[in-house]
Amino acid sequence: MSNVTIKPLSSETIKPPSQGGVVNWMKDNLFSSRLNSVISIICIYFLVKFLIGVVDWGILNAVFAADSSACKAASGACWGIVSDKYRLIIFGTYPGDEQWRPLIAMIWFVGLIGCSLHRSFWKLWLIPVWIVSLIGLGVLMWGGVLGLSYVENTQWGGLPLTLLLAVVGTVAAFPLGILLALGRRSELPLIRVWCVAFIEIVRGVPLISVLFMASVMFPLFLPEGVTIDKLLRAQVGIILFTAAYLAEVFRGGLQAVPRGQYEAAAAMGLTYWQTMRVVVMPQALRIVIPPTVNSFISTFKDTSLVLIIGLFDLLATAKVAITDPTWRAFYVEAYIFVAAIYFVFCYSMASYANNLETELRKGEQH
Amino acid sequence: MSEPSNSRKTLSGLIYSEKVRGIMAQVLVTGGIAFLAWYLISNTFENLDKQGIATGYGFLSLQSSFGISEHIISFDPSNTYGRALLVGLLNTVKVSFIGIIIATIIGFAVGISRMSSNWILSRIAAIYINLFRNIPVLLQLIFWYALINNGFPKPKQALEVLPDVFLSNRGVLYPVPADHPAYFWMGVVFVAALFGAWLLRRWALARQDRTGQSFPTVWAGLALVVVSVFITYLVFGAPTEMDTPVLKGFNFKGGAKLSPEFLSLLIGLSLYTSTYIADIVRSGLQSVPKGQKEAATDLGLKPSQTLVYVVIPQAQRVMIPPLTSQFLNLTKNSSLAVAVGYPDLVSLSNTTMNQTGQAIEAISIFMGIYLGLSLTISLFMNWYNKRMALVER
Numbered sequence: 001m002s003n004v005t006i007k008p009l010s011s012e013t014i015k016p017p018s019q020g021g022v023v024n025w026m027k028d029n030l031f032s033s034r035l036n037s038v039i040s041i042i043c044i045y046f047l048v049k050f051l052i053g054v055v056d057w058g059i060l061n062a063v064f065a066a067d068s069s070a071c072k073a074a075s076g077a078c079w080g081i082v083s084d085k086y087r088l089i090i091f092g093t094y095p096g097d098e099q100w101r102p103l104i105a106m107i108w109f110v111g112l113i114g115c116s117l118h119r120s121f122w123k124l125w126l127i128p129v130w131i132v133s134l135i136g137l138g139v140l141m142w143g144g145v146l147g148l149s150y151v152e153n154t155q156w157g158g159l160p161l162t163l164l165l166a167v168v169g170t171v172a173a174f175p176l177g178i179l180l181a182l183g184r185r186s187e188l189p190l191i192r193v194w195c196v197a198f199i200e201i202v203r204g205v206p207l208i209s210v211l212f213m214a215s216v217m218f219p220l221f222l223p224e225g226v227t228i229d230k231l232l233r234a235q236v237g238i239i240l241f242t243a244a245y246l247a248e249v250f251r252g253g254l255q256a257v258p259r260g261q262y263e264a265a266a267a268m269g270l271t272y273w274q275t276m277r278v279v280v281m282p283q284a285l286r287i288v289i290p291p292t293v294n295s296f297i298s299t300f301k302d303t304s305l306v307l308i309i310g311l312f313d314l315l316a317t318a319k320v321a322i323t324d325p326t327w328r329a330f331y332v333e334a335y336i337f338v339a340a341i342y343f344v345f346c347y348s349m350a351s352y353a354n355n356l357e358t359e360l361r362k363g364e365q366h
Numbered sequence: 367m368s369e370p371s372n373s374r375k376t377l378s379g380l381i382y383s384e385k386v387r388g389i390m391a392q393v394l395v396t397g398g399i400a401f402l403a404w405y406l407i408s409n410t411f412e413n414l415d416k417q418g419i420a421t422g423y424g425f426l427s428l429q430s431s432f433g434i435s436e437h438i439i440s441f442d443p444s445n446t447y448g449r450a451l452l453v454g455l456l457n458t459v460k461v462s463f464i465g466i467i468i469a470t471i472i473g474f475a476v477g478i479s480r481m482s483s484n485w486i487l488s489r490i491a492a493i494y495i496n497l498f499r500n501i502p503v504l505l506q507l508i509f510w511y512a513l514i515n516n517g518f519p520k521p522k523q524a525l526e527v528l529p530d531v532f533l534s535n536r537g538v539l540y541p542v543p544a545d546h547p548a549y550f551w552m553g554v555v556f557v558a559a560l561f562g563a564w565l566l567r568r569w570a571l572a573r574q575d576r577t578g579q580s581f582p583t584v585w586a587g588l589a590l591v592v593v594s595v596f597i598t599y600l601v602f603g604a605p606t607e608m609d610t611p612v613l614k615g616f617n618f619k620g621g622a623k624l625s626p627e628f629l630s631l632l633i634g635l636s637l638y639t640s641t642y643i644a645d646i647v648r649s650g651l652q653s654v655p656k657g658q659k660e661a662a663t664d665l666g667l668k669p670s671q672t673l674v675y676v677v678i679p680q681a682q683r684v685m686i687p688p689l690t691s692q693f694l695n696l697t698k699n700s701s702l703a704v705a706v707g708y709p710d711l712v713s714l715s716n717t718t719m720n721q722t723g724q725a726i727e728a729i730s731i732f733m734g735i736y737l738g739l740s741l742t743i744s745l746f747m748n749w750y751n752k753r754m755a756l757v758e759r
Binding site for chain 2: 030036043044187189190203205206207208209213217219221222297301319339
């Protein structure tokens with residue numbers, strides 16, 4: 001080891017604590033070394049150029065009115081397609097006068113999801129509230145009672161449909177996922193085999209194949225004369241698909257509950273279901289909330305696949321909007337609008353799940 | 367939890383016995399599943415019978431009579447459905463394989479940038495990750511496809527980004543070396559040289575274990591591969607003829623082509639998956655305790671040595687399982703090709719089932735292939751995890 005030279009600790013390795021102030025902050029975070037300075041300058045150059053381009057295109061030179069000839073003349077974006085078609089994109093073909101119904105349903109569910117994610121609402125009464133809300137959702141969307149006109153579900157579309165598929169998909173998959181996760185850890189071999197088979201098969205294939213099954217194969221499974229409409233079939237497909245993924249999330253939660261908890265429960269003479277209900281689940285469910293939110297985000301994004309089997313979700317309605325010859329050239333704006341909606345939903349939920357995870361982890365350390 | 371022995375004899379004791387209950391539960395569940403399966407299958411056969419659809423995989427050897435825009439192996443409408451599905455499978459493999467490579471490169475670059483001490487670089491990486499992760503991949507694919515089809519110039523005004531490389535709404539056209547036996551033999555020599563490099567590495571490691579002397583394996587291996595392939599090229603007369611794309615009428619002739627369908631699928635899948643890979647890289651690097659790096663530095667290792675001998679071997683244990691599952695996700699997401707018209711396995715199965723009505727068989731084929739792939743990889747991962755698991759005292 002003769003060729004090893006021992007470098008004295010240079011002043012670079014031991015930095016004095018930062019003095020505060022903008023200049024010092026920049027020195028620490030942007031220009032701490034020659035390489036860093038070069039990187040910072042390149043990054044800032046491209047960032048500024050990019051931002052100027054975006055502002056120019058998206059705001060300064062953009063046309064906001066629904067005027068396609070002005071759009072063609074302008075060099076910037078044409079948000080006219082959004083101001084002209086936003087109702088089609090957001091609500092699909094739901095009858096125009098009745099669009100307040102899906103709007104209320106959406107606001108209610110977004111609020112309910114927001115509340116359900118907050119710790120102070122993690123009580124047992126949340127379950128009946130969800131069940132009542134889902135029934136209310138059906139009444140509001142279908143109508144036909146309480147003086148509401150009947151709207152067939154083939155007319156549902158846009159954001160309400162996307163939210164519906166994702167929310168119902170996750171909520172209904174929740175109990176199924178718990179059962180599958182418990183089954184996978186069961187001591188009864190046959191039950192374990194069935195659960196493992198279901199989980200692994202569903203997780204092994206792409207969602208699109210499950211949706212193809214739901215749309216093409218499922219009608220063949222039913223006895224003659226019985227038909228289930230396409231939306232419900234897709235919904236069942238999404239529920240089963242989500243359940244398999246949630247089952248793995250819950251399995252992680254169950255594994256995180258220490259063995260001693262199971263043993264203590266057994267020592268107190270609790271039965272299997274008592275142990276699960278009173279001891280294991282309350283601990284496991286708390287751990288799995290952040291990954292469950294992430295699974296919901298995936299489901300929310302994945303519902304866009306229903307456009308392939310011909311349902312009109314948010315992405316499909318945007319595609320319909322740009323088939324209008326007036327606006328055909330402005331597909332970029334339409335897709336940006338839809339992407340922004342997806343982004344707001346997914347990003348806010350993801351950041352929330354992240355914060356919650358850190359918070360829960362902190363709680364464990366005390 | 368053993369039952370008191372006297373309660374076993376009574377009927378109620380039997381009902382409350384855990385063992386009996388367990389068996390009953392299993393019989394009920396299995397019976398239920400069997401009944402459901404029987405019910406669905408008998409319905410299916412009845413329905414198929416009424417619609418006059420024959421069951422079975424006989425259709426695979428029938429003539430397909432449809433064309434496929436992109437194929438690695440030769441294909442024309444007189445070929446069978448079976449060959450069409452094989453073409454689809456190869457297209458799936460092609461886009462997934464290239465996509466995985468690109469996603470990994472971008473993912474590592476972004477993940478390392480995210481960890482950078484440079485504030486602005488790390489912020490840009492974070493924005494990239496959040497932006498491309500929170501928009502559905504299908505929307506991204508459709509967007510790229512629309513952009514290439516409508517936003518790119520027509521072939522007549524194609525952009526020549528590099529000499530003889532043309533960018534237009536027909537995709538990217540680029541020159542390839544014209545057919546010559548030299549290339550085949552270069553491929554053979556390349557594989558042989560790789561094997562030689564592997565032998566060299568084994569020898570070098572064995573010698574290092576024995577004597578402690580290190581050997582510049584990477585450079586020697588690289589030299590071996592490059593030099594041997596180049597010599598083969600010279601031996602076969604160093605062909606220089608190129609097959610270049612030329613504009614003829616409204617379209618290009620010659621050269622090789624990356625179609626808009628392939629490009630949009632590739633870009634969409636790579637960008638989307640790279641955000642997940644970036645996060646895996648970040649958490650992998652973070653999982654190596656700081657003390658390890660400090661200890662390595664104190665032992666006199668150079669930063670590059672620290673990375674290669676200390677950080678990567680430990681980070682890789684954390685990173686490889688989730689990386690594999692992302693690679694698998696990319697492969698599964700490549701089935702979204704059907705939305706942009708790239709002829710992958712699912713897309714061609716879809717065409718096949720529309721033409722033949724053999725929905726169950728066609729779906730079962732591609733589900734089976736994906737399932738086989740997933741199970742193989744998860745078995746491999748289990749083996750890998752066992753091998754890599756930390757052996758503690």
